[in-house]
Every structure is written in structure tokens, then in C-alpha cells.
Amino acid sequence: QKEVEQNSGPLSVPEGAIASLNCTYSDRVSQSFFWYRQYSGKSPELIMSIYSNGDKEDGRFTAQLNKASQYVSLLIRDSQPSDSATYLCAGHSGGGADGLTFGKGTHLIIQP
């Protein structure tokens, strides 16, 4: 099993709807998780981080972590066309500074 897996998409969601992005991970990357947004030709931008089981909300974004099932998800409410991008799920195994392991990313398209 790859360490961090995502469905590459594209995932098409109508404007105003909820976009749901999912990610599964292996045992090696089970400590901290991050969602990054990456526009084409640009570097990733941190959207959310989550370290413990449950939900974490920040504006229109909600990250969900379920360690028992080894998945982490990102919900985007009231989707906007500007949310169209590739969303990268990442995790790392240590508590200190360490290179992240990234999933391949899910390409999200918000249809006006």
C-alpha cells in the first residue's frame, strides 16, 4: 500500500455545493496530516492541518481525521470556482521537522 493515497479525479462539483476530498494512509504516516491546495504551475499552499481524531473547521473548510480507519478528508462548503485546483493530502510520521509524504492529489473542478 502506498503511504498516502488519493483519487486523482477530476472531481467535478457544482458551484455552491460541498466538495468532499478523501485520503487514506498507511501506518508509517499516521501522526500529522495536512491539506495543501496547488494551482497549476504554482507551489502548494497550506489549507488545513489536523493532528487528532475528529473534525477541525476553518471558515469554509473542514478537515476530518479517523485514525481507526486511516483516512483523512477535506470538506469545502459553498464551493467557488476559485476553489478549482489540485488538493494534496500529506502526512509525516514524526513530531519534529520532517519531510512530508504527499498523495498524488485530487483535481477539483467547481462548475459555475
Added chain:
Amino acid sequence: GAVVSQHPSRVICKSGTSVKIECRSLDFQATTMFWYRQFPKQSLMLMATSNEGSKATYEQGVEKDKFLINHASLTLSTLTVTSAHPEDSSFYICSAAGTGGRKLFFGSGTQLSVL
């Protein structure tokens, strides 16, 4: 959030030449920086971990003699692609850990095109 500056943003070079990419942490000290490479429609792949004052740690399959990393100060790491070839054409991105060490902030990336 923390700011990481990367330069240049784009470089085109001839095969066989060397290219240096700089990564700076502007408002914090970064003892550790990371270099990633991303091919089109692929994920970011960690190339190496750059440690201030010591040798870099390279991931399996990454040639340390080809991708030279220097981390001479707490705010600057450089990646030099030596004797670049067309297959080295890629998007190179550096990152550094912010306060607390768990969040990574990325530079703007360097698109390298080797002719």
C-alpha cells in the same frame, strides 16, 4: 504564516550546464529545509533534507553528486543541478518548517527546462 522565498522562478538552460536554485526563509530561522521535485500531473517527491551546517540527507534514488545541496546559514539553502539533462526538467520546490516544526511552508517553486 512563515514566508519562504525561492529564486529563480523559471530557468531555461542548455544540456550540460549547471543551475543553482536558492531558497530563503525570510522571517524565521530554518535549521532544516526540504527539496521536492514535481513532474507534470505527479505528486511532490521529496529529494533531500537539507540540514544547516551538515551534509544533506538524500532520498533513495536521488544522486547526491548531481543534486548538490548547501545549507550554509539558518536562512538559506541552495540546490545545484549539475550537468543538467532534459530529463531533469521539472518543477523544483523548497520548503521549510515554521515555528513548532510540524507545518511546512513552501517556496514559490522553480520551473527548470533543460533543452
